[in-house]
Amino acid sequence: MKLALDAMGGDNAPQINIDGAKLALAEVPTLEKLYLVGREEELRPLCEAAGIADDPRVVITHAPEVVTMEDSGLMAVRQKKHSSMSVAVDLVKSGECDAVLSAGNTGAAVAASTIKLRLLPGVERAGIVSMLPSAHGHTMVTDTGANPDAKPSHLVGYAVMGALMAKYIYGRPEPQVGVMSNGTEDCKGSEFSKETYKLMAELDKEGLFPFNFIGNCEGHDIFETELDVALTDGFTGNILLKSVEATAKFFSHTLKQHIKESAVAMLGALLMKGPVFKKLSARMNPDAIGGNPLMGVNGVSIIAHGSANGTAILNAIRMAEAMCKNNINDRIIAAMEPISAALKARG
Amino acid sequence: MKLALDAMGGDNAPQINIDGAKLALAEVPTLEKLYLVGREEELRPLCEAAGIADDPRVVITHAPEVVTMEDSGLMAVRQKKHSSMSVAVDLVKSGECDAVLSAGNTGAAVAASTIKLRLLPGVERAGIVSMLPSAHGHTMVTDTGANPDAKPSHLVGYAVMGALMAKYIYGRPEPQVGVMSNGTEDCKGSEFSKETYKLMAELDKEGLFPFNFIGNCEGHDIFETELDVALTDGFTGNILLKSVEATAKFFSHTLKQHIKESAVAMLGALLMKGPVFKKLSARMNPDAIGGNPLMGVNGVSIIAHGSANGTAILNAIRMAEAMCKNNINDRIIAAMEPISAALKARG
Numbered sequence: 288m289k290l291a292l293d294a295m296g297g298d299n300a301p302q303i304n305i306d307g308a309k310l311a312l313a314e315v316p317t318l319e320k321l322y323l324v325g326r327e328e329e330l331r332p333l334c335e336a337a338g339i340a341d342d343p344r345v346v347i348t349h350a351p352e353v354v355t356m357e358d359s360g361l362m363a364v365r366q367k368k369h370s371s372m373s374v375a376v377d378l379v380k381s382g383e384c385d386a387v388l389s390a391g392n393t394g395a396a397v398a399a400s401t402i403k404l405r406l407l408p409g410v411e412r413a414g415i416v417s418m419l420p421s422a423h424g425h426t427m428v429t430d431t432g433a434n435p436d437a438k439p440s441h442l443v444g445y446a447v448m449g450a451l452m453a454k455y456i457y458g459r460p461e462p463q464v465g466v467m468s469n470g471t472e473d474c475k476g477s478e479f480s481k482e483t484y485k486l487m488a489e490l491d492k493e494g495l496f497p498f499n500f501i502g503n504c505e506g507h508d509i510f511e512t513e514l515d516v517a518l519t520d521g522f523t524g525n526i527l528l529k530s531v532e533a534t535a536k537f538f539s540h541t542l543k544q545h546i547k548e549s550a551v552a553m554l555g556a557l558l559m560k561g562p563v564f565k566k567l568s569a570r571m572n573p574d575a576i577g578g579n580p581l582m583g584v585n586g587v588s589i590i591a592h593g594s595a596n597g598t599a600i601l602n603a604i605r606m607a608e609a610m611c612k613n614n615i616n617d618r619i620i621a622a623m624e625p626i627s628a629a630l631k632a633r634g
Numbered sequence: 635m636k637l638a639l640d641a642m643g644g645d646n647a648p649q650i651n652i653d654g655a656k657l658a659l660a661e662v663p664t665l666e667k668l669y670l671v672g673r674e675e676e677l678r679p680l681c682e683a684a685g686i687a688d689d690p691r692v693v694i695t696h697a698p699e700v701v702t703m704e705d706s707g708l709m710a711v712r713q714k715k716h717s718s719m720s721v722a723v724d725l726v727k728s729g730e731c732d733a734v735l736s737a738g739n740t741g742a743a744v745a746a747s748t749i750k751l752r753l754l755p756g757v758e759r760a761g762i763v764s765m766l767p768s769a770h771g772h773t774m775v776t777d778t779g780a781n782p783d784a785k786p787s788h789l790v791g792y793a794v795m796g797a798l799m800a801k802y803i804y805g806r807p808e809p810q811v812g813v814m815s816n817g818t819e820d821c822k823g824s825e826f827s828k829e830t831y832k833l834m835a836e837l838d839k840e841g842l843f844p845f846n847f848i849g850n851c852e853g854h855d856i857f858e859t860e861l862d863v864a865l866t867d868g869f870t871g872n873i874l875l876k877s878v879e880a881t882a883k884f885f886s887h888t889l890k891q892h893i894k895e896s897a898v899a900m901l902g903a904l905l906m907k908g909p910v911f912k913k914l915s916a917r918m919n920p921d922a923i924g925g926n927p928l929m930g931v932n933g934v935s936i937i938a939h940g941s942a943n944g945t946a947i948l949n950a951i952r953m954a955e956a957m958c959k960n961n962i963n964d965r966i967i968a969a970m971e972p973i974s975a976a977l978k979a980r981g
Contacts, residue, residue, distance in 0.1 A: 545910040
């Protein structure tokens, strides 16, 4: 795999990207080329310090501009043509790279990937898939921010893309897909979620949906049941994702705070460190996933958390590798062909 | 305070309501009358077993029907006029009680309270306010399920009602109110959230909003910042609330699972029980709040979780008492008068 890394993206860029690059060069054997895109004058000394400047797989690609978190997504693509993010996406567009990864401005990464790489045949809108920990491994929540005002037909595409991730990346043989709602009964939902439910149920009944549609689902289904894909619009999905992350962080913070208040508890915590807290962190910390794919674009595009560290970047590169190796995009095209035709026939 | 308790509501009813009633009779000195509404033949023996049947404050009020979780909200109100829920709400409508509490079907509790009690002057729609733990105490999230397809003007009402709860029940002198969105920048949001933002900002600029409007907010703001009220529609709010609860439960479950895997960890957990885990549970367990008020109706109506236990019922009764004592509804009427006029003038 050849990967373009937006080395200037992220709250603690470029250092975290250099850290991640170093880890990936050591741990991802299929990484043939790693393009580090950004201000060469900043990147080269950091690469030298990390001992990766002379690695034959590393290509430092100069890009003078940087997209900030304040830039609007569309404006960043139009006005900062020489940003590290734009140039990184261009490397996939031109075919030099298979995948692009950025921990920068999410809206700009979505816009750059969608505009430059374009959508896969049959896909109406790109969507971000986020993996949350669950009893059976991971549940995909999609969309988590690319498309705040989604239409029901967009969610049909997200259903297919999320289920393909569950099947080929997370090894779930028969992915179960549900529509997030304010109650599991058929009658529950907003006008939008009820329309989505209806459309999914119709496609399922006609034998056009190649996975298991299970109806409405709720928060606890994500964590406790066999659910694989939780469908929602990018507005609700983004709020859901960030609230879940914030809850886990608050839980962990409150736990630490109470431990500090008691010497006995501190001893207890010491005994629990290896067997419990390390495992818990590996399960609940978003860095363990590293990045969320923007699915539906013609190329692999991974968006990492702004707060990503080197480990997160490594894990996001692993995600890109798994998606390339499993030909996820070819599978999307094949799965969407009959569904897209049926959606078009409905008008 | 005189309170009507829907004794048949909740997954483990009626026992949990009898448990809660017994606790409240012992611990809430201002509880003058407690109407236990439901099937007398079931309730009386349970009250006798709990030793509260002869308490002069207890009134067992017979209601032959029970609203189930499968009943649709509106149909339950129309067709089960003699349900424990309907009869309990009627006790507030007739003025015999100040407040009603139910752990039954939320949709039915919302419908019964709204239809029978009607809305307060100036309030366009009733909304549920849920309290989440935060660094400064509690953040109100509203609406969490009464109104899935809300309009921006409905959220203005929720802003006022949530802020009044923060101020008078949780002692926050200058409540901060934000609009939940997929990013904090002004430009972020769905069409709906952006319209809500705009309307809130206009009312604030005109000096009509008597609290602090701080713009967009996200999941982490609920837990980590000085935010007091997070505004959203009932669809997104319900998904947010249930996902937060599910995350806390999953975190706690995973923690317990890892503890069980190691004898050393079990010893550590034993040391942490009192100083850490009990405090953490008191902070994260929804039973510590007990019930969420349905605000905007003419009377105090509290909706408890279906999985409520006796402690949750006690705490929900305490919430009702605090709302009555602080004349929250009179304050809503006063605060909504100029805002409602301004909203009407806009058309």
